[in-house]
Amino acid sequence: GAVVSQHPSRVICKSGTSVKIECRSLDFQATTMFWYRQFPKQSLMLMATSNEGSKATYEQGVEKDKFLINHASLTLSTLTVTSAHPEDSSFYICSARDMTGDHQPQHFGDGTRLSIL
Amino acid sequence: GQNIDQPTEMTATEGAIVQINCTYQTSGFNGLFWYQQHAGEAPTFLSYNVLDGLEEKGRFSSFLSRSKGYSYLLLKELQMKDSASYLCAVKDSNYQLIWGAGTKLIIKP
Numbered sequence: 001g002a003v004v005s006q007h008p009s010r011v012i013c014k015s016g017t018s019v020k021i022e023c024r025s026l027d028f029q030a031t032t033m034f035w036y037r038q039f040p041k042q043s044l045m046l047m048a049t050s051n052e053g054s055k056a057t058y059e060q061g062v063e064k065d066k067f068l069i070n071h072a073s074l075t076l077s078t079l080t081v082t083s084a085h086p087e088d089s090s091f092y093i094c095s096a097r098d099m100t101g102d103h104q105p106q107h108f109g110d111g112t113r114l115s116i117l
Numbered sequence: 118g119q120n121i122d123q124p125t126e127m128t129a130t131e132g133a134i135v136q137i138n139c140t141y142q143t144s145g146f147n148g149l150f151w152y153q154q155h156a157g158e159a160p161t162f163l164s165y166n167v168l169d170g171l172e173e174k175g176r177f178s179s180f181l182s183r184s185k186g187y188s189y190l191l192l193k194e195l196q197m198k199d200s201a202s203y204l205c206a207v208k209d210s211n212y213q214l215i216w217g218a219g220t221k222l223i224i225k226p
Binding site: 042046093103106107111113 | 148157158159160162165167216217218
């Protein structure tokens, strides 16, 4: 149980392109999903917390207009990197927590490796 | 501020036992998690401690002392596939997960 599906797994595109990443909880409902970014050999960095039916909460230094988050249902959150540039190249990982309780662990998707040329 | 400390890197031998320590100072405490992350992959959940004591799950065990702000992950009968980063994360009073930087574990034959 507790499977999180993230798609696509890898994206290579030109500078200026907008990229959409989907995160789905397959066998549980998640009122809260999390978006992380991880650069090589560095720790996870929380970008934003996505709340179903309301606006996402962004961490300090993360541009909300550049990283658009939509959490339209209890099983789906999307992250759109708008007008991506080479410095946005990174490993983006989503996670979701079962809505049944705050003690539940976060379960991670497989991540999306984004490469902007 | 909130802080989680773990060693940056550890080396152990196949078949041996290794203990990865984690100390934390957070605003409140609502549980501690250990995750495993292989290079280039997303983290996978290993264990959860909210009460003091030892939680055993196969070859992996996790210990918590809330009074000391301390946890460890114990890996027994080490296998080459255990080479990975191990992340300690604490849920604070706002139920926000605070992540450690991770411990890279290198297993040698």
